[in-house]
Amino acid sequence: MTSKLSRRAFLKGSLTAAGSVAATTSIARAATSMAHTKKEPLVTLLDISKCIGCEECVYACQEVNANKYPEPQKPFPKMVPDRVPVQDWSDKRDVTDRLTPYNWLFIQHASATVNGEEIELTIPRRCMHCDNPPCVKLCPWGSAKQEENGLSRIDPDICLGGSKCKKVCPWDIPERQTGVGLYLDILPAFAGNGVMYKCDRCYNRLEKGEVPACIEACPEDVQTIGPKSEILEKAHALAKEMNGYIYGEHENGGTNTIYVSPVPFEQLNQSIEKGKGKPHLNTVKNMMADGTNLAMLIAPLAGVVAAFGKFYLSSKEDK
Amino acid sequence: MKTTGKLRRYIYVLTLFFITLSGFGQMPIFKRYYIADIPGLGWLAQFYVTHIIHYAAASVLIALVLYILFDFIFNGSGLNRITGSGYLKIVILAGLIVSGGLMVFKNLPGVYYGHTTIIVLDLVHLSLCMMLLCVSLYTLIWEKKWVN
CATH class of the missing domain: 1.20.5 (Single alpha-helices involved in coiled-coils or other helix-helix interfaces)
Known part of the structure; x- marks a missing residue:
């Protein structure tokens, strides 16, 4: 059907061996550059043309972050007023086709025409880790924070689940799980509604000098991580080489996630399935x-x- | 002179109203409790709108406070004219401006505060706001003035 499918079939047999060799070298490079980076934020570069949609990154993310996932108490406390929605994903933990509190990264599918040939593209989607993240800056309770290495994360022990971070996020990334978190100990009926979850870019792995699980697991080296200036330089060189396009450099005033695609992002945005838990690829003005x-x-x-x-x-x- | 005083008072009361409303609007409560459903109050559930209004009202309040402070200094008015409740409101306002200023700084790109710092600032700002409302209500009911 498309060139992507044959490539995927070929890779099924060889991705483990080839991937581990390639990943080891890229991890070593990234870890080295991270060790030298004190102040400059770390940025991930995603080369969409390399992604085969194998979901290795998705499963690696789930495995590595399983200990961070919510274990809600049931039955949920009755919330006042009745309009307050219960959001429970605890019985749907295996959902991988959208963002959920148990799935912080998913693969988005797009069809596009390049040089007259129809191709399928797969795009790993997760939090963009904005330069000036509204989820962190506008959280009324300080449960979200941004670290100097550019990642933003929500502390599940502090979050009250008000979902403001989701409403102010230009991509609606954070997802709520009811029945867990600090609100249960305060006024569960009248304030709060659980905890918000999203990609924390494996902050605990980065602290140990390791790269995020999704990067390590990728057999195709779709993602690269490094200091912002270095990654932006790479992204522009890559875009020039493939005559491609960049997303994330200027969106919301700049993010720490840069996508490079052989197809214009407007075209990808039209093709991808958007909606709840499925973020768009629109241009985004600087919200802050x-x-x-x-x-x-x-x-x-x-x-x-x-x-x-x-x-x-x-x-x-x-x- | 009296007109200027009245104008100051109107600006202060109006600013205090909008800054308080938009300040509470930083928390996701107005939609939950149907207040944003009241015609004309839908903006209270739009966080970027409440954010802009809060900043704009804070700018007016800061300008007004500094105007009055320097007007006081230039006119050589004695500090002993300020009443007890006046002093209390001045201290609370100063605390609100300082804690608010630190939060505005936090919202700039490349500024990183820890959870504890943000929570302490939030609680201090909210507590000072509640104190100002209580003291203002007290001075309004008992007709206490800023200066003698």
Whole structure:
């Protein structure tokens, strides 16, 4: 049907051996570059043209992060008012075709025409780890934080599950599980509704100098991780080489996830299935840059100038 | 002079109203409790709108506070004219501006605060807001003025 299918069949037999060799070298490279990176955020580069949609990354993510998954208490407390939705994924833990509290990475499928030939593309999707993440900055309770290496994560021991992070995320990434977390110990009926979950870019592995599980498990070396300047340089070189396109560099003012595709992202966005747990590939304006920071800077000056102006005018009148 | 005083008061009350409303709007409560369903209040459930309104109202409040402070200084008004409740409100307002300023700084790109710092700031800001509302209500009911 497409060139992608034959490639996938071929790889079924050989991906384990070839992948492990390739992955080992890329991990070593990434770990080395990470050791030298103190301040510059780490960025992942995803070369979509390499992805075969084998879901190895998805299963690696689930395996490595299984200990972080929610174990909700049932029955759930009655919530007031009734409109508060119960969101329970605990009986659907094997869902892999969308984001859930038990699946922080999934593969999105797109069809596109390149040089007159129809091809299928598969795109690993997860949190973009924005430069200035609204989920972290606008969390009213401080349960989300951004680390200096560019990742953003939600602390399940602090999160109350209000889902504001999901509403302010341009890609609606975080997913809620009811019946777990701090809200159960406060006012479960009246405030909170569980915990929000999303990719934390394997922060605990990064702390140990290891790369995220999805990168390590990929037999095709779809993902590369490294310092931002280095990865952006690579992304542009790759895009130039394949005459391709970049996504994530400028979205929401910049992210720490860069996709390179041989097909324009507008075309991919039209093709992919979008909806709940299935993020889009639209262009995204910088949500945190609304001009109010400038107003904050000008305000004190305006106050002082106005007071001085009044004083000056009244002194003039007195003379 | 009286007109300026009245204008200041109107600006202060209006700013306090919007800054408090949009401040509570930072928490996901207005939709849950049907308040955003009231015609004209739908914006309370739109977090980016409440965020902008909160910042805009904070800018007006900061400008007003500094205007009054420097007006006070330039006119050489004595500090002994400030009433006890006036002092209390000044301290609370200063705390709100400082804690709010630290949170505005946190929201800039490349600024990293830990969970504890953010939670402490949030709680301090919220507590100061509640205190200001209580003290303001007290001064309104008992007709206590800022200065004698």
